[in-house]
Amino acid sequence: MGKEAKPADWCYVHNFSQPHKPRAIQLPAGMGSRFHADMQQLVAELQAAIPAVFEGDEYRRRLSQIDEEYGERQTQAFVEVGDEAGKQGITLLRTPNGFSFAPAKGDEVMSPDDYEKLPPEEKTRVEQAIASLQEKLEKVIRQVQLWRRERIERVRKLNEEVVLFAVGHLIDDLRSDYADYPAVCGYLNEVQQNVIESIEEFRHPKERMSGLAALTGEQPDFNRFRVNLLVGRNGTDGAPVVYEDHPTYSNLIGRVEHAAQLGALVTNFMLIKPGALHQANGGYLLLDAIKLLTQPFSWEGLKRALSTHEIRIESLGQMYSLVSTVSLEPEPIPLDAKVILIGNRLLYYLLAQYDPEFGELFKVAADFEDEVVRSADNDLLYARLIGTLVRRDKLRPFDRGAVARVIEHSARRAEDAEKLSTHMESLADLVREADYWATQDQRDVVARADVE
Incomplete structure (x- = not known):
C-alpha cells in the first residue's frame, strides 16, 4: 500500500x-x-x-x-x-x-x-x-x-x-x-x-x-x-491509511461549521471541514464496526457514500429540518476508498442477515489476526498508521526514534520479536500518552524517551 x-x-x-x-x-x-x-x-x-x-x-x-x-x-x-x-x-x-x-x-x-x-x-x-x-x-x-x-x-x-x-x-x-x-x-x-x-x-x-x-x-x-x-497530501507517500476512532456522522462525512455574528449563526465555504472519508480518499479507511453502528446516522451515511461513490457533506439538522440556520450545499467529491470494518464474526453474520445492502458494499470477509508478521513493508505501514493517529488527534510529530520505539512496543505486546500487535486501541493510547509526556517536558517533537 x-x-x-x-x-x-x-x-x-x-x-x-x-x-x-x-x-x-x-x-x-x-x-x-x-x-x-x-x-x-x-x-x-x-x-x-x-x-x-x-x-x-x-x-x-x-x-x-x-x-x-x-x-x-x-x-x-x-x-x-x-x-x-x-x-x-x-x-x-x-x-x-x-x-x-x-x-x-x-x-x-x-x-x-x-x-x-x-x-x-x-x-x-x-x-x-x-x-x-x-x-x-x-x-x-x-x-x-x-x-x-x-x-x-x-x-x-x-x-x-x-x-x-x-x-x-x-x-x-x-x-x-x-x-x-x-x-x-x-x-x-x-x-x-x-x-x-x-x-x-x-x-x-x-x-x-x-x-x-x-x-x-x-x-x-x-x-x-x-x-x-x-x-x-504534502509530506505523505502512497495511499493514505486512516483509522477513525470516533466515527460520528460528521467525523466520517465532514461538516459545515457556523460562526456567531450579531446574534445569528452564519457560515461560508472556508468553514467546510473534512471527514475521515476525505482523508482516506484514494486509500484505506479502518473503522470499528461496533463504534460505527452505535453512532446515530453514521452507518447510513457511510452506506450512502459507498453506494453513490461520492462524499456529500450534509448537515443532519438541515437534512431533517431540525434547524433553520443558513447552511451550504458543497459540491460532492468523488469517493474512491476501501473501507475496512473491524468486528467479530457474530456481528458480520448479523449485518449480512438484517441489512440487505451490507453484502453488496462489503463483499470480502477476512479473519483479522491480532498479530502480523514483522517485515519492512509492515514496519512502514505501522509508521504511517502512527502518523495518521498523530494528525487525527492533532498531536506533536514523532521523530524516528519515537516511531521505532512504538513499533518495538507493538512487537513486545505480540510477545514475539518477529510479529507486530494490531490492537488499535492500545496503539492509540500509547501514542497519546507519549504526546502527553512530551507536553510535560515542553518539547515540540515526541522523542523515544516519551514513548518509554
Whole structure:
C-alpha cells in the first residue's frame, strides 16, 4: 500500500453564481497547498492594489476630464435654453424643485402686478412662448439624463480599465501557472469578473471597515477569493491509511461549521471541514464496526457514500429540518476508498442477515489476526498508521526514534520479536500518552524517551 500512487488534493472555492453551493476543485498531490498559498498572495495584492489605483493621479485626471466634459455639456444646454428665453422676454429660473419660466421686465422677473397690467395679446404671447420653451426644457432634461447615464458608463469602463491594469497581470500569471488545470483557470476567470463587478466594494475599504458597516459585516469581502484546502497530501507517500476512532456522522462525512455574528449563526465555504472519508480518499479507511453502528446516522451515511461513490457533506439538522440556520450545499467529491470494518464474526453474520445492502458494499470477509508478521513493508505501514493517529488527534510529530520505539512496543505486546500487535486501541493510547509526556517536558517533537 505504501507504494501506491499518492491521491489528489481537494479544495473548496467560492461559487460566484451560486454562493450556497461551494465548488470542489481536484489537484495533483501537493498542488492544493500551492494553490491555497497563491490565492492568499493574490488576496493580499488585491487588498493593496485596488484602493491604491483609485488614489493615483492618472485616474483622478481622467475622471476629472469626464466630469468636466459632461458638466460643460449640461451647462451649455441650459444656457442655450436660457438665451432663447431671454430673446422672448422670459427668464429661466432655477428653483429647489427644478426649473421654471417667468416673464421678464428688463433684467428682473416681472412682478404679478405688472403681469396683470399687460394687454391680453401680450399675455397670450408670453403663455405660448413659455409653453414652447417648456417643451424644449423637457427635451434638454431628458438629454441630460441620457448624458448622466453615458457618464456613468464611461466611468464604469474607466474603473474596469484601471483595475485590470492594476491586477489583471496578477491573475494572468496564475492562469499561466495553472494552464494545465481547466477547473482552476475557469475559477480564475470568475475571480477576475467578480473583481470588476465589485469595484465599488473595494474602492474605499477603510471607510467600509468602520462604523455600522464593520458591525454588520458589510465590508470588502476578499475572503471569497481564498481557497479552503480540504485535503492536502504534502509530506505523505502512497495511499493514505486512516483509522477513525470516533466515527460520528460528521467525523466520517465532514461538516459545515457556523460562526456567531450579531446574534445569528452564519457560515461560508472556508468553514467546510473534512471527514475521515476525505482523508482516506484514494486509500484505506479502518473503522470499528461496533463504534460505527452505535453512532446515530453514521452507518447510513457511510452506506450512502459507498453506494453513490461520492462524499456529500450534509448537515443532519438541515437534512431533517431540525434547524433553520443558513447552511451550504458543497459540491460532492468523488469517493474512491476501501473501507475496512473491524468486528467479530457474530456481528458480520448479523449485518449480512438484517441489512440487505451490507453484502453488496462489503463483499470480502477476512479473519483479522491480532498479530502480523514483522517485515519492512509492515514496519512502514505501522509508521504511517502512527502518523495518521498523530494528525487525527492533532498531536506533536514523532521523530524516528519515537516511531521505532512504538513499533518495538507493538512487537513486545505480540510477545514475539518477529510479529507486530494490531490492537488499535492500545496503539492509540500509547501514542497519546507519549504526546502527553512530551507536553510535560515542553518539547515540540515526541522523542523515544516519551514513548518509554
